[in-house]
Amino acid sequence: MFAFIVRRIAQAIIVMLIISFIGFAIKQSFGDPIREITGIAVSAEERNRLREELGLNDPTMVQFGRFLKGAVQGDIGRSFFYKKSALEVILSKAPATIELVVCSAIIIVLLSIPLGIYSAIRPKSLFSRFVMGGSIVGVSIPVFLTAILMIYIFSVELHWLPSFGRGETVNIGGWRTGFLTADGWEHLLMPAVALSSIMLPLFIRLIRSEMMEVLENDYIKYAWAKGLNPWRVWCLHAFKNTLLPVITVGGVQLGTMIAFTILTETVFQWQGMGFMFIEAVERGDAPLMVAYLVVVGFIFVIVNTVVDLVYGLVNPQVRITGRK
Numbered sequence: 646m647f648a649f650i651v652r653r654i655a656q657a658i659i660v661m662l663i664i665s666f667i668g669f670a671i672k673q674s675f676g677d678p679i680r681e682i683t684g685i686a687v688s689a690e691e692r693n694r695l696r697e698e699l700g701l702n703d704p705t706m707v708q709f710g711r712f713l714k715g716a717v718q719g720d721i722g723r724s725f726f727y728k729k730s731a732l733e734v735i736l737s738k739a740p741a742t743i744e745l746v747v748c749s750a751i752i753i754v755l756l757s758i759p760l761g762i763y764s765a766i767r768p769k770s771l772f773s774r775f776v777m778g779g780s781i782v783g784v785s786i787p788v789f790l791t792a793i794l795m796i797y798i799f800s801v802e803l804h805w806l807p808s809f810g811r812g813e814t815v816n817i818g819g820w821r822t823g824f825l826t827a828d829g830w831e832h833l834l835m836p837a838v839a840l841s842s843i844m845l846p847l848f849i850r851l852i853r854s855e856m857m858e859v860l861e862n863d864y865i866k867y868a869w870a871k872g873l874n875p876w877r878v879w880c881l882h883a884f885k886n887t888l889l890p891v892i893t894v895g896g897v898q899l900g901t902m903i904a905f906t907i908l909t910e911t912v913f914q915w916q917g918m919g920f921m922f923i924e925a926v927e928r929g930d931a932p933l934m935v936a937y938l939v940v941v942g943f944i945f946v947i948v949n950t951v952v953d954l955v956y957g958l959v960n961p962q963v964r965i966t967g968r969k
Contacts, residue, residue, distance in 0.1 A: 665716055668935040738916065738918045746899070749837045749844075762884060764776050783842055791842045810832055813829055814826065840906065855890055892955060906918065906919035911923050
């Protein structure tokens with residue numbers, strides 16, 4: 646098990662090095678940072694002096710080494726617009742994105758498990774066919790269209806829910822949260838549902854297909870022959886053995902949801918990391934864009950590494966063979 650953990654951590658470090666190099670390459674090719682810092686009213690001599698001071702005239706690999714050293718110390722650039730550390734800006738926006746992703750994940754878990762199990766148990770029932778048909782529609786509709794449709798129905802026509810912003814928030818130890826106010830929950834509901842619509846159909850279909858396969862195994866037939874309670878067979882024996890692929894896909898899709906918040910946050914003007922990234926693109930704030938890419942890449946790597954380790958603990962064959 647120790648060798649398995651070391652191997653996965655080494656792979657994570659290599660992936661982060663690749664992501665860092667891609668971010669550095671984007672930063673290097675995205676215009677002239679001296680012009681962004683000084684504007685156009687500064688002489689050529691002054692610009693050259695600043696280039697020397699900032700090390701912009703050094704060889705590319707020297708600059709990349711400096712970039713890596715700063716990234717390890719938490720310094721991945723300074724935002725041109727905010728005039729402070731890009732990581733500090735991202736961390737200030739992270740609570741909004743984390744709350745949105747957490748609520749969406751809860752919605753996905755609470756709905757996909759019962760719907761997936763029922764659709765596997767009663768695949769020919771009218772409700773199961775309705776769920777499967779709805780999942781196809783859900784996969785086909787892009788998240789921004791779902792968000793716009795929800796705003797039109799629940800905000801414009803029915804006036805039930807607010808259409809943008811985070812609403813009233815409370816500061817707890819530097820973490821601004823909307824979980825503790827009714828207005829915050831009202832603003833959170835539609836973005837969370839819209840974001841969950843990306844992954845919910847996928848998980849319903851995944852749980853259904855995996856469980857239908859498990860229900861055909863001999864040990865399930867033996868459990869029926871013993872006269873066990875149907876709910877015990879379905880929920881304990883069958884569903885338990887569908888969790889391995891669900892854990893794997895769930896870990897990967899969690900990182901994907903963080904990336905997909907860009908569209909959801911833009912439509913709902915949700916002040917999170919995704920909305921911040923769009924603003925950075927519009928302003929040409931290269932350090933903030935690169936910092937966002939590195940941070941999101943880091944989250945992907947951490948989530949996938951943790952999922953691999955959990956998968957190895959649940960399934961010993963994985964760490965023995967070294968394959969998923």
